[in-house]
Ligand SMILES: Nc1nc2c(ncn2[C@@H]2O[C@H](COP(=O)(O)OP(=O)(O)OP(=O)(O)O)[C@@H](O)[C@H]2O)c(=O)[nH]1
């Protein structure tokens with residue numbers, strides 16, 4: 164099965180939860196974290212704790228400092244446990260550990276000839292903190308500048324329950340990797356599937372039941388899903404494997420402005436459609452920046468960091484000791500004043 168050529172690198176808490184979904188369905192998975200507590204919640208076979216670390220508290224720089232001394236060992240362990248050519252790298256963009264560590268690890272793995280397939284969880288900017296949005300923005304900027312990354316899946320926490328997203332993503336990607344199609348009418352073969360998953364840019368998947376596999380179902384499935392909404396209708400590749408023989412791929416393609424190459428096949432049960440080589444959703448990414456900048460500006464406008472300039476209030480006091488006059492009075496003077 165093609166899945167034997169795929170390993171999963173699960174970084175941080177969120178990456179760990181996604182990794183576990185893949186491990187459950189038979190993928191070799193390794194979990195890396197700065198937090199021992201987080202790692203202990205994962206029932207996975209291969210775990211790497213970054214020595215002397217107890218979390219990164221959403222600090223992307225901190226995780227690099229913590230890992231710096233041990234990065235040689237960490238990389239050695241990862242590549243020994245995961246000799247596969249294709250590495251699905253799962254992490255959240257908005258935390259510290261996964262968001263920070265994913266960048267150097269994927270850069271290195273790419274350099275040694277692996278094909279990294281980032282599965283990046285984006286925060287819901289309407290509810291997550293400015294710090295989370297700052298991290299997500301910076302992670303996206305750095306991801307975009309890694310040359311030679313494979314297909315990037317942006318899992319969107321604004322589009323549903325996070326645990327439901329984890330499971331659904333693992334099932335959808337697995338359905339495509341291990342596509343069951345063996346038909347005289349055409350197949351999407353392993354080379355084509357690897358080509359699509361090696362294609363840089365954003366990708367997304369629609370998996371539909373046999374009963375719901377019309378043209379409009381496929382178009383809808385590719386836009387209403389767990390991935391960040393597509394902003395530009397151009398893609399490098401489109402793959403469609405369906406059991407609905409009357410579904411015409413040309414009708415689906417009319418919903419897109421331009422697609423470079425198309426692979427089609429006939430499958431037994433569900434329909435799987437994949438778009439790859441889409442542009443990054445820049446409008447969405449700008450929203451992370453806006454949330455960060457607006458919050459920083461608000462804080463700067465409302466919190467006065469100058470030393471206080473007002474005077475403390477003088478209270479009234481009826482305590483006896485405070486009635487003492489300041490200059491001691493001579494008893495003779497008191498007496499003389501009484502005599503007039
Ligand atoms: N989809 C999904 N999102 C998650 C999951 N767990 C956490 N998140 C999101 O991920 C972000 C936090 O990232 P974590 O993975 O906890 O961070 P980390 O990589 O462990 O980094 P630090 O704890 O800061 O060192 C938040 O936006 C969460 O909503 C998960 O299992 N699935």
Ligand SMILES: [Mg+2]
Pocket residue numbers: 175176198201218219258260
């Ligand atoms: Mg964590």
